[in-house]
Amino acid sequence: MRREGIVRSAGDDPDRALLARLADDPPATSRQGFIALLNAGLPTKRVISQGLLRDEQGRVLLCRLTYKSEWDLPGGVVEVGEAPARGLEREIREELGVDVHARSLLTVNWLPAWRGWDDACVFLFDLGTVDASFTDTFRLQPTEIMGTEWCDVETVRAKATAAAVEMLDAVESGDLPVYREAPPGPE
Structure with missing residues (x-):
């Protein structure tokens, strides 16, 4: 799971992160997949x-x-x-x-x-x-x-x-x- 970008919203609507999942990524329902999903959406510093x-x-x-x-x-x-x-x-x-x-x-x-x-x-x-x-x-x-x-x-x-x-x-x-x-x- 990888972050691909951010979709900016107008007004008070929240922005959305675009995530990409490759064919060999673990399923999002698995522990490893869930961590990858969270990690892709977390802020970076x-x-x-x-x-x-x-x-x-x-x-x-x-x-x-x-x-x-x-x-x-x-x-x-x-x-x-x-x-x-x-x-x-x-x-x-x-x-x-x-x-x-x-x-x-x-x-x-x-x-x-x-x-x-x-x-x-x-x-x-x-x-x-x-x-x-x-x-x-x-x-x-x-x-x-x-x-x-x-x-x-x-x-x-x-x-x-x-x-x-x-x-x-x-x-x-x-x-x-x-x-x-x-x-x-x-x-």
Whole structure:
């Protein structure tokens, strides 16, 4: 059983989900079929994993992205069925061309819908400290990453998304809860 789309209704009528059932899917009356039916109709939430990577001077690595004006922490969208830490490692391998190891989870940050994007949960992982020359080994994926830069606090404030700035401020202050909710961003 798979979700094929949403039929939008007019007025106060509820929207309807279109589901597809393949010939080899279990019957909807079976336990497995019933779970598949429920799963196909449940809401999905985008999961993003980002990494906090610092150089020996304490500067933070930011990426200049092709699809938005603000810079952001390295990382990206986690694939369906992929663990957030593994998704971060894969995204960095794909976009920066290097291997990193996601260490401890620093926080989970809920992002409200923004500029046409649906809401999402961001997992922020510590990537440790590296020599600043680490960026010399990057092979940037040009469809997503225009550049990278080690940024001090002032540069982060000037270039990064408001959500990233707020999250990094919480890291710096030591007041970082396990779960956070970012305020709505400007349109």
